[in-house]
Amino acid sequence: MSIKSKPTLQDVARMAGVSSMTVSRALTKPDIVSEQTRQKIDHAVRELGYVPNLAASQLVTRRSGIVGALITTITNPILATTIETLQQGLARAGFHMLIGETRFSQEEEGKLLRAFLGRQLDGLILAYGYHSPETLELLQAAEIPVIELWDLPEGEVPRQPVGQVVGFSNWAAGASAGRHLVACGYRKPAFFGYDDERENLRFQGFRRAVLDGLGVEPQRYKTSAIPSIEDGVDMIERLARGELDCDAAFFTNDMQAIGALFACQRLGIAVPQTLGICGFGDLPIARVAAPSLTSVRIPAEKVANSTVELLCQRIKGEEPWAANIDVGSELVARESTALRR
Structure with a gap:
């Protein structure tokens, strides 16, 4: 019995009627490929069952294509809306999102952060602004773009945010x-x-x-x-x-x-x-x-969309268009x- 070979990027290109380079761009930077072309390539990927070699892609681009998001609780409906909007925005920019639930535990946040950083994240989203000293050390050593959600620095002694903040007072x-x-x-x-x-x-x-x-x-x-x-x-x-x-x-x-x-x-x-x-x-x-x-x-969708925009700018090495963003309430x-x- 013959063993069916795995479909290749070239197979996808032939079925979609485009070049291999166009397929590669559609899979790694979908925003620079026309919607019509993306649809052809997506159809070919599904038909052939093609799975991109992310490890090889990472060696070339020095990016994993993964953004981590540590959320306090996924049972909060307003956070569910935020997560959905984040995921959609990041997908349009060519990123996958890993989600971890800390349940307001700094210990759990530290464990999840260690696991996430092992994935060579391109960026990180934190839906809480208060962290343990261990977490702060890990984030400083990681040297990746970080955006915090919800809690603007305020009070008599404002906290020092890890990265930029998109939130409210x-x-x-x-x-x-x-x-x-x-x-x-x-x-x-x-x-x-x-x-x-x-x-x-x-x-x-x-x-x-x-x-x-x-x-x-x-x-x-x-x-x-x-x-x-x-x-x-x-x-x-x-x-x-x-x-x-x-x-x-x-x-x-x-x-x-x-x-x-x-x-x-x-x-x-x-x-x-x-x-x-x-x-x-x-x-x-x-x-x-x-x-x-x-x-x-609280404008949850505005929080999420602003976060995606800022994070993508940071990942690309561009100067962000704003520091902390107050979306108001x-x-x-x-x-x-x-x-x-």
Whole structure:
């Protein structure tokens, strides 16, 4: 029985009716080949079952064609949107993306980073701005382009980012929620979030807005590191038992806020009359919930697209068109925090 030989790049070129050089360009730098030609080559690749020799390509180009992305949690819908947009943008630029989930663990981030760097990455995306000393040493030694997502350097002693940052001010996002709840007439707004660096900044902004508006210290209640619907349900059940004291709640994730809405409906707590609820992320479910959910919107697609553009410039050795990029945030007022009369 004869053994079928593996298809070659030349086989793909013959089937697509183009030169071998054009096939090579389409596979390594698809953005410089016309869409019509790419479609012919893609069809030939699928028909023949051709698998490019990435190791050989790396020897020639000194690039792996791989970008790593360390994400805090893939269960957060706003991060899922970001990942999808990143993947699409990088694919158009000829890169594959490896994804690792740190679950907010600096130890896990270090383990994943070591594994990723062994792949000879062309660049790295970090969806969290706070790292262990070991991770910082690894990144410095790697000497590859790095872009951090979400958390702009801010505060009394701003952190020193590893590379460029595409994100927003956590302080400003928290302040916008606090100002809105005060303006709606609530007198005991409370903050519901995890106790880490980014959430602390959101709380500081929230606290400042409440202090300026009401002259009182807002309560802060701790939620889980990995946001979930159950978090919001648990907090409302505690409120119903008299364990918490507030008439408005700012949850730092929409999933928690949606859980709170469900729990209020089940327990007969009127929203927004008895309790105002504000979320963070402005997920699609916020718009269709009943009542619809007030939320702080972060432009996730803009974050991802700007990240891809900056990273590709850095990989090519070009001067980036911007340093840190502030995409901003926007409070979207809906029924869950309607003005109290």
